[in-house]
Amino acid sequence: MSEQGVVEAALFSAGKPLAVEEIAQATGLHVEVVRASLEALAKAYDERGSAIEIARIGGKWTMQIRADYGEKAQAFAPPELAKDLLKTSALIAYYQPIKQSDLVRMVGSKAYEHVKALEQLSLITTKPVGQTLELRTGSTFLEFFGLPADDRDELKGILAERAGIASPPAGTEPTPPSAATSVPNAKPEKHV
Amino acid sequence: MSEQGVVEAALFSAGKPLAVEEIAQATGLHVEVVRASLEALAKAYDERGSAIEIARIGGKWTMQIRADYGEKAQAFAPPELAKDLLKTSALIAYYQPIKQSDLVRMVGSKAYEHVKALEQLSLITTKPVGQTLELRTGSTFLEFFGLPADDRDELKGILAERAGIASPPAGTEPTPPSAATSVPNAKPEKHV
Amino acid sequence: MTNYENVLNHLMFHKALLNDHEAGERIGRYLQMVQEIEQGHYLAVRDPMEKAIAAAFELVLEHQFNPWEIDLAAFTKLYLEKVRDDGVVNFVTAGKLVAMAWTILKLQSDELLGRAEPPQQPEAFFSDWDLGLDVYDTPEQFDYTQAILQGRIPLQEAIRREGKRAVTLMELMQAFDEARVEAARQLELAALREKNRATAPKDFGNKVHGEDLNEDLALTWSRILESNGGSIPLAALADHDRWERVTVFVAVLFLAKMEKITLYQENFPYGEIFVKRISSEETLEPVPAHKPAEEVAA
Numbered sequence: 001m002s003e004q005g006v007v008e009a010a011l012f013s014a015g016k017p018l019a020v021e022e023i024a025q026a027t028g029l030h031v032e033v034v035r036a037s038l039e040a041l042a043k044a045y046d047e048r049g050s051a052i053e054i055a056r057i058g059g060k061w062t063m064q065i066r067a068d069y070g071e072k073a074q075a076f077a078p079p080e081l082a083k084d085l086l087k088t089s090a091l092i093a094y095y096q097p098i099k100q101s102d103l104v105r106m107v108g109s110k111a112y113e114h115v116k117a118l119e120q121l122s123l124i125t126t127k128p129v130g131q132t133l134e135l136r137t138g139s140t141f142l143e144f145f146g147l148p149a150d151d152r153d154e155l156k157g158i159l160a161e162r163a164g165i166a167s168p169p170a171g172t173e174p175t176p177p178s179a180a181t182s183v184p185n186a187k188p189e190k191h192v
Numbered sequence: 193m194s195e196q197g198v199v200e201a202a203l204f205s206a207g208k209p210l211a212v213e214e215i216a217q218a219t220g221l222h223v224e225v226v227r228a229s230l231e232a233l234a235k236a237y238d239e240r241g242s243a244i245e246i247a248r249i250g251g252k253w254t255m256q257i258r259a260d261y262g263e264k265a266q267a268f269a270p271p272e273l274a275k276d277l278l279k280t281s282a283l284i285a286y287y288q289p290i291k292q293s294d295l296v297r298m299v300g301s302k303a304y305e306h307v308k309a310l311e312q313l314s315l316i317t318t319k320p321v322g323q324t325l326e327l328r329t330g331s332t333f334l335e336f337f338g339l340p341a342d343d344r345d346e347l348k349g350i351l352a353e354r355a356g357i358a359s360p361p362a363g364t365e366p367t368p369p370s371a372a373t374s375v376p377n378a379k380p381e382k383h384v
Numbered sequence: 385m386t387n388y389e390n391v392l393n394h395l396m397f398h399k400a401l402l403n404d405h406e407a408g409e410r411i412g413r414y415l416q417m418v419q420e421i422e423q424g425h426y427l428a429v430r431d432p433m434e435k436a437i438a439a440a441f442e443l444v445l446e447h448q449f450n451p452w453e454i455d456l457a458a459f460t461k462l463y464l465e466k467v468r469d470d471g472v473v474n475f476v477t478a479g480k481l482v483a484m485a486w487t488i489l490k491l492q493s494d495e496l497l498g499r500a501e502p503p504q505q506p507e508a509f510f511s512d513w514d515l516g517l518d519v520y521d522t523p524e525q526f527d528y529t530q531a532i533l534q535g536r537i538p539l540q541e542a543i544r545r546e547g548k549r550a551v552t553l554m555e556l557m558q559a560f561d562e563a564r565v566e567a568a569r570q571l572e573l574a575a576l577r578e579k580n581r582a583t584a585p586k587d588f589g590n591k592v593h594g595e596d597l598n599e600d601l602a603l604t605w606s607r608i609l610e611s612n613g614g615s616i617p618l619a620a621l622a623d624h625d626r627w628e629r630v631t632v633f634v635a636v637l638f639l640a641k642m643e644k645i646t647l648y649q650e651n652f653p654y655g656e657i658f659v660k661r662i663s664s665e666e667t668l669e670p671v672p673a674h675k676p677a678e679e680v681a682a
Contacts, residue, residue, distance in 0.1 A: 338542025
């Protein structure tokens with residue numbers, strides 16, 4: 001057994017990103033040893049052109065399918081997030097901060113369940129605002145989608161580009177479609 | 193993207209053993225290419241002393257933690273079976289087919305509960321024989337424990353070796369205790 | 385001495401003493417011990433009864449007498465009776481006695497615990513082994529079984545990746561495309577519904593509740609139908625005023641009773657109340673007019 005192997009086994013079996021300290025604690029290896037092993041492993045996987053990569057995402061390390069191979073691997077593994085939840089999270093990511101009541105208008109009442117599920121996965125955060133909740137993407141959102149971005153605006157930009165909409169300037173939010181412009185005569189909703 | 197990489201990605205994301213044909217069908221690669229890739233991958237992982245192995249199990253291929261690293265990896269992937277059940281499984285696998293009554297002589301009356309639990313997990317099968325049950329490893333046994341054995345002899349060899357006992361000479365089979373008298377015409381079984 | 389005997393008869397387990405062949409001898413021995421004690425530690429205790437009890441306890445504590453032969457319950461009863469009769473309590477003595485009784489109780493429970501522990505059995509293998517070597521055909525079988533029973537287990541569960549994969553950014557984008565199209569449709573529908581709600585004279589109004597139960601139910605039901613079967617917060621069904629909230633709340637109770645919906649609350653008692661439709665009916669059977677509301681709800 002090598003120290004590098006122990007770290008490799010940890011990454012493989014965890015199935016989620018791990019902090020250096022987490023690995024050190026669970027394996028009994030010194031933090032510096034873990035860090036060096038991770039870097040060596042990342043390099044080794046890279047050099048031999050493996051379909052697997054050891055990547056650092058948001059301060060944590062993970063073992064994952066290299067992006068090029070992601071599509072090929074789809075046949076064997078169901079995505080971690082059901083399609084329905086994925087759609088709702090995309091809307092939240094684009095319109096954030098968005099009120100739950102506005103989201104309900106966009107996706108129907110299933111929004112309530114989706115918000116709960118996404119919050120449990122830490123993909124979004126909720127904050128009570130008046131009668132409703134204000135929703136934003138959470139800390140693990142970028143990690144979850146393997147995004148290199150570390151701020152919400154960049155994510156919005158990516159989505160806006162996708163939608164063929166001009167990317168909103170940093171700091172401004174795309175207007176949620178419940179605003180008077182998109183739905184004439186719609187009264188502001190009070191319900192949660 | 194390399195063909196070998198596609199196969200590697202498939203194994204990584206499947207999380208369970210895959211048949212060569214399954215991989216071929218899902219990836220669009222030729223069966224022979226898949227087979228060659230699997231063999232090359234197994235060799236490559238082996239040669240660089242990875243904690244991960246590409247192993248052939250029950251006619252299928254899988255990517256899993258090498259046995260030496262299993263214990264270290266348990267911090268991140270806690271085992272399902274209690275140690276006691278592992279002991280009983282190891283005895284059944286080694287002595288199969290073994291009578292439940294003989295197993296009780298070896299491990300005591302807890303054998304009854306163990307047999308029930310292991311049968312529920314399809315790790316063993318039971319067949320009434322006279323007043324007792326005859327026990328054999330079940331359909332999921334090799335896969336569950338990640339044992340690269342093609343037949344019962346090989347399985348015994350692996351178990352003996354891992355338990356630190358000299359492997360039996362090829363062709364001879366350990367007989368279950370008391371079998372000499374009770375099952376005089378026991379034929380060697382091929383199933384595992 | 386009569387006092388001591390009296391106390392001893394109460395304190396000792398009668399069965400333990402009487403069923404014992406050596407009962408007479410043992411009682412004699414106890415009494416002798418008590419007499420010795422009288423000349424020792426508990427001279428300071430003046431009350432003869434208290435002194436006798438203390439002496440009996442002393443038997444256990446100082447002379448390794450079996451703690452289970454002291455009946456603490458009987459002692460407690462005896463002592464309480466004495467306190468009640470005398471009307472005076474010597475707290476110093478009482479404290480000493482309680483401390484001693486507690487120590488005895490501890491001894492008793494320790495012993496009980498000791499008996500409750502399952503006897504240490506050698507691994508089943510060894511008892512088999514005692515039967516003779518003939519149960520194993522080869523030395524290897526013996527070695528293998530021994531290795532397993534001693535914990536050298538050659539099996540461990542295979543560790544593989546969870547069969548789930550992360551969602552790709554591409555999928556997020558595709559989902560976004562679909563979500564935008566669907567959201568646009570939803571928003572149109574929402575606008576239509578709101579228009580209907582605004583124009584139709586269907587607000588619950590300020591009528592006396594109960595007169596138009598069917599109307600209340602129908603309107604509440606139509607709002608629930610808009611939810612496509614998902615759970616909706618009760619609050620989302622009534623967004624006008626307090627009166628409407630009360631009316632919807634009552635209607636929802638009726639609907640639950642009629643098994644058209646289920647109600648659940650998260651985080652009792654202040655959590656959000658949710659309504660989930662379980663009936664696929666589009667329109668409700670009217671509640672018979674002759675049936676008072678209370679009867680339907682009952």
